[in-house]
Amino acid sequence: MAVSPALSRPSVQLTGRRIFVVEDEYFLADDIDTTFRALGAEIAGPVGHIEDAFKILHDGSVLDAAVLDVNLRSDMIFPVARELKARNVPFVFTTGYDKISVGPEFQDVLVLEKPIDLAAMAQKLAGLIADRGI
Secondary structure, three states: OOOOHHHHOOOOOOOOOEEEEEOOOHHHHHHHHHHHHHOOOEEEEEEOOHHHHHHHHOOOOOOOEEEEEOEEOOEEOHHHHHHHHHOOOOEEEEEOOOOOOOOHHHOOOOEEEOOOOHHHHHHHHHHHHHHHOO
16 A cells, blocks of 8 residues: 555654554554554554454553554454553544444544544544653
């Protein structure tokens, strides 16, 4: 996949950042991985099962931000999201559903509907990282 010129703008700062990708759609996970690596990010994952997501969460490594698919093979991602929130790791949700109820606990989390605009996702994550001062 080619990285569009919009992704190479200086406003997207992912160089040296470790981005956790939890996505069960293989081609989307691969596109996120390829795009973010082209922007200099290191990728944790991508993984498509909640059990694998917890393995990465508990491996002791640093995570700068995350992309979380809301529904992983019928498992909801919210337990992973809760742990990331407790660690103050910024994240975005992705979903293939038109409407999603994430509840008040996650009302402040950006929800991106599929198909995903990867350039916009990268910019949003870079902004979340910058806002956290990490």
